[in-house]
Every structure is written in structure tokens, then in C-alpha cells.
Amino acid sequence: MHDETGYQPLRPQAKGLGEFLAPVAGFGVTFASMFKPVVTEDYPRKKVAPQGRYHGRHQLNRYADGLEKCIGCELCAWACPADAIYVEGASNADLPENADAAPGTLAADSPDGAHMSPGERYGRVYQINYLRCIFCGLCVEACPTRALTMSNDYELAGNSREGMIYEKQDLLAPLSEGMLAAPHPMVEGTTDTDYYRGDVLAATQAQVDWVRERRPDDETLDAAEAVATGKLPAPTLRQHEMRPDAGPGEAEKAAGAAAVGSVRAPATGATTTAVGSVRHEGAAR
Numbered sequence: 001m002h003d004e005t006g007y008q009p010l011r012p013q014a015k016g017l018g019e020f021l022a023p024v025a026g027f028g029v030t031f032a033s034m035f036k037p038v039v040t041e042d043y044p045r046k047k048v049a050p051q052g053r054y055h056g057r058h059q060l061n062r063y064a065d066g067l068e069k070c071i072g073c074e075l076c077a078w079a080c081p082a083d084a085i086y087v088e089g090a091s092n093a094d095l096p097e098n099a100d101a102a103p104g105t106l107a108a109d110s111p112d113g114a115h116m117s118p119g120e121r122y123g124r125v126y127q128i129n130y131l132r133c134i135f136c137g138l139c140v141e142a143c144p145t146r147a148l149t150m151s152n153d154y155e156l157a158g159n160s161r162e163g164m165i166y167e168k169q170d171l172l173a174p175l176s177e178g179m180l181a182a183p184h185p186m187v188e189g190t191t192d193t194d195y196y197r198g199d200v201l202a203a204t205q206a207q208v209d210w211v212r213e214r215r216p217d218d219e220t221l222d223a224a225e226a227v228a229t230g231k232l233p234a235p236t237l238r239q240h241e242m243r244p245d246a247g248p249g250e251a252e253k254a255a256g257a258a259a260v261g262s263v264r265a266p267a268t269g270a271t272t273t274a275v276g277s278v279r280h281e282g283a284a285r
């Protein structure tokens, strides 16, 4: 039915008691909601952990002996569709701690001498611009050493544009108890491949001695020595810092190999002890 203005209501006009209560009927929804469970979050007083798959702030991970996983290869920067990552790599041999080495005596890929990361190079500069980052995770996929993963930290806000550019020290994972602060040599008898395979379990006494000689006040020395001598368990890595689970092929390769605390000689399958610092390929990661 049209009124004089031509307006036609979609619902029929209420009559009698319905017409009388119509002005307060909308409050019925509000009243009924008072007895339903509250679904809003009391943020920021109460912080709710997001799902494990949430893409939050990035983290640069470490190995169990404290060395950094990033080798400064820049693959993450090249993979980034938003051009949000800037990386500069440098040679471990050029670290100031190696300045005493006679020229030519410390090869760039030598396991001896000071290292920030295993192998030849490390990430000297690492920046992520969170005003550009779209949290797609392609950088994580590109990283060959699982140095870069994404945490669940979603509190990314700042007062300035400069403050939203996170530097390496903002992104680097803190040292877990038992890790030895870098720089220091790699675990004796290992190569960078042993590290990439997840075979290094903890710092060794030789690494502790190296650091104690040069940085006797280093706060990580005591806990690292306790781990190296078996008084403390090896540092545990969080799930997102570890390699994905070993596939069936890797599990077969591990069959008959040594237990935790040893590393298999690549060609023969024989084992060599390394003071509990390395573990066999295919062990639970």
C-alpha cells in the first residue's frame, strides 16, 4: 500500500500491541546479546596468540652453538615482491677478530677463526622495511639455510618511517640458554653442510675455550660450558627455527647410523665422536 509520498514499506505495518512496542523492538537484539558469550578480545590488556600459521614479524635464527644461520646470500631480498628486504653479506675472514691471522693463513671458508655464521660469509647488514612488507612469506621460501622464518608477533607499529625499518639486531633471535655468543669458530671437524643439515647440537668445549681466551667476560660462557660438558641439556630450538621433518628417504638413510652425539662419516657410514655437539642426519628435528 502506498502512502501519499509513494513510499511502500517492505514489511507490513505492525498493528495494535506490535505497533506500540515497535520503537523498542530493536533493543531486543541488544538485550539477547547480553546473555551470549563475549567474542571480542580485550586487547591490548589481554593478548591472544594467533594461529601457528600466522605470518608475523620475521626472525633471523641461530644454530644451537650460537652461530647465525644467515649467510648473506640475498636470495630473500631478490624473492621479495615488495622490495622490502635489504641485505649486505661479508666474509667471515674479514671479521675484526680475525685481524691477527697472518695474511693468507685463514681461508674464507676455513672452519677456524672467528665466524658469525658457518661457511664463508655472513649477513653483515640485514633490514626489513615493514612499511613495504606484505607478509607473503616468499622470502622464507627462498632462504636456503632456514635462517629466515616468520614469528607470530603481530605488534608492528611505530611513530616514524625510520622506526619501521627493522635492523638485524631487531630481527635476530635471542640466544637461548646454552648458546655461545658469536663470533667463534665452527664446531671442530664440521663443515657448513653439517650445520645446514641440522647436525650441530650445541657448542663444544673448544669453542668455549676460544671465546674464554678472547672474551673472558662473555655472559654466555658458563651456560655454554655446562652444555658442552653435559651438565645442562642442549638448547632447544623452536619449531619454526628447525628444518621441516625428515622425509622417508632421509629416515632410511639414518637407519643404522649413530645416535645423538655423533656424526656419520659421509662415505662410509662410520661414526666419529664430537663431544655431543653434532647429531646424525635424519635425527628428529
Ligand code: SF4
Pocket (backbone or CB within 6 Å): 069, 070, 071, 072, 073, 074, 075, 076, 077, 087, 123, 142, 143, 144, 145, 146, 147, 148
Ligand atoms: S635470510 Fe636466508 S635468503 Fe636471506 S640473505 Fe640470509 S641466508 Fe640468504
